[in-house]
Amino acid sequence: MSLEAFADSRDLSLGVELELQIVNTQDWDLSPQAADLMRLMQGRRIPGDVKPEITRSMIELSTGVCSSHAQVVSELREIRGALLDAARRLDVGLSGGGTHPFQQWSRQRIYETPRFHQVSALYGYLSKQFTIFGQHVHVGCPSADDALVLLHGLSRYIPHLIALAAASPFVQGEDTGFHSARLNSVFAFPLSGRAPFVTRWEDFGVFFDKMARTGVVSGMKDFYWDIRPKPEFGTIEVRVLDTPLTIEKAAALAAYIQCLARWLRTERPHRLHEDDYLPYTFNRFQACRFGPEGTYVDPSTGEHRTLRDDILASFNRLEGHAIDLGAEAGLKLLRTELLDKGNDASWLRDVREREGLLAEVVRQQVLRWAG
Amino acid sequence: MDAWTWPQPPGPPGEVVWLAAVLVAGALMGEAIARTTRWPRVVGYTLAGAGAAAFGLHLSVPMPDTARWVIDLALALLLFEIGTRVHLRWLRHNPGLLATSLLESVGTAVAVYAVLLLLDLPPAVATAAAVLAVPASAAVAGRVALELGADGQVTQRMTHLTALNTLYGVLALIVFKGVQLADGAPGWWQQLLALGASSLGALVLAAALALAVARVARRLDLRHESAVLLLLGLVLLAVGAARWLGFSTLLVPLLAGLLLRNTTQRPWVWPRHFGTAGGVLVLLLFVYLGALWSPGLLAAGGAAALALVLARALAKGVVVMGLARWSGASTRQALALSITLTPLSAAALVMLGELWLALPALAAQVAPVLLTALVVLELLGPIAVQQAFKLAGELPADGREAR
Numbered sequence: 001m002s003l004e005a006f007a008d009s010r011d012l013s014l015g016v017e018l019e020l021q022i023v024n025t026q027d028w029d030l031s032p033q034a035a036d037l038m039r040l041m042q043g044r045r046i047p048g049d050v051k052p053e054i055t056r057s058m059i060e061l062s063t064g065v066c067s068s069h070a071q072v073v074s075e076l077r078e079i080r081g082a083l084l085d086a087a088r089r090l091d092v093g094l095s096g097g098g099t100h101p102f103q104q105w106s107r108q109r110i111y112e113t114p115r116f117h118q119v120s121a122l123y124g125y126l127s128k129q130f131t132i133f134g135q136h137v138h139v140g141c142p143s144a145d146d147a148l149v150l151l152h153g154l155s156r157y158i159p160h161l162i163a164l165a166a167a168s169p170f171v172q173g174e175d176t177g178f179h180s181a182r183l184n185s186v187f188a189f190p191l192s193g194r195a196p197f198v199t200r201w202e203d204f205g206v207f208f209d210k211m212a213r214t215g216v217v218s219g220m221k222d223f224y225w226d227i228r229p230k231p232e233f234g235t236i237e238v239r240v241l242d243t244p245l246t247i248e249k250a251a252a253l254a255a256y257i258q259c260l261a262r263w264l265r266t267e268r269p270h271r272l273h274e275d276d277y278l279p280y281t282f283n284r285f286q287a288c289r290f291g292p293e294g295t296y297v298d299p300s301t302g303e304h305r306t307l308r309d310d311i312l313a314s315f316n317r318l319e320g321h322a323i324d325l326g327a328e329a330g331l332k333l334l335r336t337e338l339l340d341k342g343n344d345a346s347w348l349r350d351v352r353e354r355e356g357l358l359a360e361v362v363r364q365q366v367l368r369w370a371g
Numbered sequence: 372m373d374a375w376t377w378p379q380p381p382g383p384p385g386e387v388v389w390l391a392a393v394l395v396a397g398a399l400m401g402e403a404i405a406r407t408t409r410w411p412r413v414v415g416y417t418l419a420g421a422g423a424a425a426f427g428l429h430l431s432v433p434m435p436d437t438a439r440w441v442i443d444l445a446l447a448l449l450l451f452e453i454g455t456r457v458h459l460r461w462l463r464h465n466p467g468l469l470a471t472s473l474l475e476s477v478g479t480a481v482a483v484y485a486v487l488l489l490l491d492l493p494p495a496v497a498t499a500a501a502v503l504a505v506p507a508s509a510a511v512a513g514r515v516a517l518e519l520g521a522d523g524q525v526t527q528r529m530t531h532l533t534a535l536n537t538l539y540g541v542l543a544l545i546v547f548k549g550v551q552l553a554d555g556a557p558g559w560w561q562q563l564l565a566l567g568a569s570s571l572g573a574l575v576l577a578a579a580l581a582l583a584v585a586r587v588a589r590r591l592d593l594r595h596e597s598a599v600l601l602l603l604g605l606v607l608l609a610v611g612a613a614r615w616l617g618f619s620t621l622l623v624p625l626l627a628g629l630l631l632r633n634t635t636q637r638p639w640v641w642p643r644h645f646g647t648a649g650g651v652l653v654l655l656l657f658v659y660l661g662a663l664w665s666p667g668l669l670a671a672g673g674a675a676a677l678a679l680v681l682a683r684a685l686a687k688g689v690v691v692m693g694l695a696r697w698s699g700a701s702t703r704q705a706l707a708l709s710i711t712l713t714p715l716s717a718a719a720l721v722m723l724g725e726l727w728l729a730l731p732a733l734a735a736q737v738a739p740v741l742l743t744a745l746v747v748l749e750l751l752g753p754i755a756v757q758q759a760f761k762l763a764g765e766l767p768a769d770g771r772e773a774r
Contacts, residue, residue: 024527026456027640032765036524040699089699090524091461356592359638 006144009234013140017062019133028362032056040086069255076247093366098168098182098242133243138235144201153264159287165241167344179291179345192224197274255330259318397658420661445656447610447624454628467698475690482686505540508714523765529711573618577626580609593641664746672743707763714752
């Protein structure tokens with residue numbers, strides 16, 4: 001199978017996907033009720049889409065193609081409203097967060113579709129351990145080459161995005177010490193990591209054909225990269241975000257990515273070089289482990305700063321673009337949260353500290369997601 | 372020198388030895404069933420009891436004191452637990468489910484009453500049997516779902532409908548006893564007053580239990596064995612007090628669970644059935660239920676019992692299936708749900724005991740019908756419930772959970 005053609009898309013358009021946790025309202029553990037939610041959502045008119053995911057206690061919602069932060073917020077609100085109606089009829093809770101804090105992965109059940117069973121057979125326990133919840137943001141690109149250039153430009157900001165969105169400190173009842181433990185599960189997959197350093201679609205096609213010839217991959221969906229091109233939509237897809245605890249935060253993260261993309265596209269602040277990836281995994285680890293307090297190594301200068309400082313600096317640089325894109329509200333939300341709690345992971349730890357019971361943490365997560 | 376004689380035991384073995392023997396037999400049969408079939412262990416517990424009854428050790432109603440205590444206490448734990456799993460706000464968000472709950476209970480009572488009248492039973496007997504047939508089995512439902520690790524809408528709805536129809540049944544019995552006692556007898560209003568007072572007393576006791584548990588939970592981690600024992604002690608104390616004061620031993624724990632769940636936001640997390648200690652009581656309960664049958668009873672109950680079982684299953688099925696769409700369930704789930712409601716409850720047995728205290732003559736007439744129905748359903752019930760969970764796709768992929 002060869003690489004599909006890169007579709008047309010509106011430059012800097014946004015699409016947001018959120019994987020949500022379905023929990024019971026009794027002990028607040030995950031509950032396999034995706035099919036029930038899907039049934040009740042049938043016939044509801046919503047922008048975008050709602051679909052099942054690999055384990056039955058997970059559901060994914062996606063917006064349509066949006067042009068602005070405001071549109072993302074309004075579409076997410078509408079979808080959330082419809083989902084909450086269905087959830088109330090079933091007495092289940094819906095929640096953000098990158099992991100469920102105390103679910104036992106061995107108890108998860110695979111959703112009934114041939115593809116999910118295939119994946120499950122191949123990856124074994126990894127696929128159940130993949131009961132993790134992420135936000136994906138698509139950014140529209142005018143051409144395939146532009147997409148690759150944007151992808152490698154954005155790669156520098158992967159640690160920033162991880163630190164801001166981190167919302168998975170707890171795994172199977174334990175505090176992992178990480179801000180985003182979810183990404184550790186992603187890194188276990190053989191084809192995770194970063195895309196190869198090529199900036200022309202033609203060269204990417206050569207790489208893809210070589211991989212396809214080895215029989216290791218059959219399509220783009222087999223790559224679990226942090227950012228990957230999505231030729232079918234004509235977008236690049238940022239995949240490192242934990243699902244935030246609120247839709248407002250999800251929309252704000254999309255707005256931040258949109259501003260970064262516009263800045264990178266119009267000002268070309270960095271000369272792309274493969275060596276930029278030398279500190280990549282170090283930076284990414286720091287972001288996962290320490291969140292905004294992590295160390296960021298500037299790929300160009302080798303300078304060390306805290307991620308918090310570098311994120312705040314990026315907000316300042318993006319101000320003009322945020323105004324042009326109508327994304328100021330989004331960036332303001334991120335800045336306020338960064339200066340106050342830090343991120344959702346810190347919020348979750350605070351609640352745990354106060355309440356001492358992870359089930360109560362999930363209950364409050366559900367309340368927050370309902371707005 | 373006198374000939375040596377085998378030392379004589381100082382007396383009969385006593386209750387403790389019998390209880391231990393019941394425990395061993397139940398546990399053995401439970402494991403045997405789990406090893407050789409894929410059925411829930413409760414089938415084995417019940418079979419152990421049924422086997423004992425076959426050798427003439429059957430349990431008759433009114434029950435001996437030990438059996439009554441064990442059943443009261445085990446049921447109290449199960450009812451308290453099921454009460455804490457009922458989220459009343461769900462009924463507000465899903466009126467279809469509230470309607471299902473009310474109509475399946477009323478429908479069951481009406482259907483059973485009508486069928487027994489057709490079979491020429493006296494109206495008072497038919498009414499009493501109809502009231503006792505309303506509750507589904509909290510014991511079977513809770514135990515089988517737990518053992519098999521069932522999870523999903525059917526499990527969730529079964530829990531709610533079972534807790535609620537048990538509540539309706541218990542309340543209906545109080546009213547029924549009131550009406551029967553009031554019927555023309557001198558001093559009837561005093562009887563009524565006493566009934567009212569005892570219902571109010573049950574409510575107060577339930578509130579006290581809920582409050583005590585909430586207090587304990589705030590200070591101790593309920594997932595720890597020692598805290599659970601304290602909790603267990605509180606529930607048993609409340610039920611002991613209820614029996615001593617003549618309140619319903621079903622109403623107090625059930626109401627306490629309901630109050631606890633619905634007046635506080637914090638999740639109530641503790642080991643199901645209160646860990647091992649509670650597990651022992653639940654096992655004994657199933658063995659005792661198994662021992663209820665005797666050939667004489669089956670002959671006396673006969674056709675009326677079978678008619679009761681069928682009418683009851685049909686009524687519950689028709690209502691649950693009929694309101695499936697409104698309540699947001701699929702047809703398959705509704706079918707599974709109506710099957711999970713068919714096992715007849717140990718609560719019915721305790722209710723029969725309560726009826727016996729107030730109206731022994733009437734209770735004696737109801738007993739054969741109700742007990743035969745119970746006997747028929749107690750072996751079939753858990754297996755049917757398991758199949759229902761399977762039908763609804765609510766069991767883990769490998770069919771059973773190692774717990």
